[in-house]
Amino acid sequence: MLKQVFSGILAGLLVSLGGGVFLSVNDKVVGAVGFTIGLISVCYYGANLYTGRVGYLFEGKKGAVPELFLGLLGNLIGAVLAGLAMLSFKGEAARAVCDAKLALSGGSAFVRGIFCGMLIYIAVNLYRDRKTTLGILFGIPVFILSGFEHSIADMFYFAAAGVFSLQAVLFIVIVAAGNAVGALLLDRILFFAGLKKGT
Numbered sequence: 465m466l467k468q469v470f471s472g473i474l475a476g477l478l479v480s481l482g483g484g485v486f487l488s489v490n491d492k493v494v495g496a497v498g499f500t501i502g503l504i505s506v507c508y509y510g511a512n513l514y515t516g517r518v519g520y521l522f523e524g525k526k527g528a529v530p531e532l533f534l535g536l537l538g539n540l541i542g543a544v545l546a547g548l549a550m551l552s553f554k555g556e557a558a559r560a561v562c563d564a565k566l567a568l569s570g571g572s573a574f575v576r577g578i579f580c581g582m583l584i585y586i587a588v589n590l591y592r593d594r595k596t597t598l599g600i601l602f603g604i605p606v607f608i609l610s611g612f613e614h615s616i617a618d619m620f621y622f623a624a625a626g627v628f629s630l631q632a633v634l635f636i637v638i639v640a641a642g643n644a645v646g647a648l649l650l651d652r653i654l655f656f657a658g659l660k661k662g663t
Contacts, residue, residue, distance in 0.1 A: 468512055468531050472538020475511035478502045479539070480546030480620040486608065487550075487557040487624065496605035499617075503584070503600045507591045514539050514640065515616060519585040519647030522655070536640075539616045547623020558625035565618065566631055570638050573613055577642020578649070580612035585647040593661040615640035 482502025486495035506513045512535030521528055547558070568576070583603040590599030607614065615636055622632045654660040 465530075465534055468534035469538040469541075471510075471512035472514075472535035473542035473545075474509065474538070475506050475513035475516075475535065476539040476542020476544075476616060476619070477546050478505040478509075478511060478542075479513065479614075479616045480543050480550075481505070482604075483617050483620040483624070484546070484550055484554060487554045487561070487621075492609060493605070496608035497601075499608055500600050500604045502617075503587060503604055504597055507588060507597070507600065512538060513616065515581060515584045515614060515643045515647065516588045518644045519581070519588070519651045521648065522651060540619055543616055543619035544623040547620045547625075550624045551626055554624045555626060558621050559627070561621050562625040562627050562632070565613070565621070565635060566627075568635075570634075573635055573638045574642040574645075576611060576613040577615065577639040578646035579610065580607045580614050580639075581643035581646025581648075582650045583607040583612065583646075584614070584643070585650050613639040613642065615643050 479502040482499035485498030485501065489495045489498065503513075503516070505511075506516060512531065514532065514536040517528075517532055517535065521532070550558075565573070583606055587599035587603035590596050618636050618639055622628070622636070651660070
């Protein structure tokens, strides 16, 4: 159990490195490309990232659900610690990002989370099954430039902005639910279409 939490902490820290890059540049395209370091590192190390694993729950792996939520706890710890560490020099940029997020309706946040979940699933699945990072190199910038929402990255942004409100927590819960729906939906579509590897 502790191993899964620490693996989740690593994943949260790695995603936060990508988020730190995004907050550091004025050019969104450059920031979106730089963000890919997070998921590339997660995939290389096999770290327990919630958005990278939630799409595989239907595979029925023993202990998958506890591992997922232990990883999510670790993701939260890693992302918040990284955000707090960057608060003094990334706070202003992070607050601007978070203000825009909190202006979204719950429905909009959920739908944005769904599409992000699909793109993360594609990125991770291509790496897992085809051993290519192309899905990451294209999928991550696409989700960022499209304004889709990633729950773990959002944990980092809110911590870096020093925003710890009930509204922020609710936003992250809604986005995390959307991420799960998007990943699981795409997984099942691929499965029933006979396009998932091993089916």
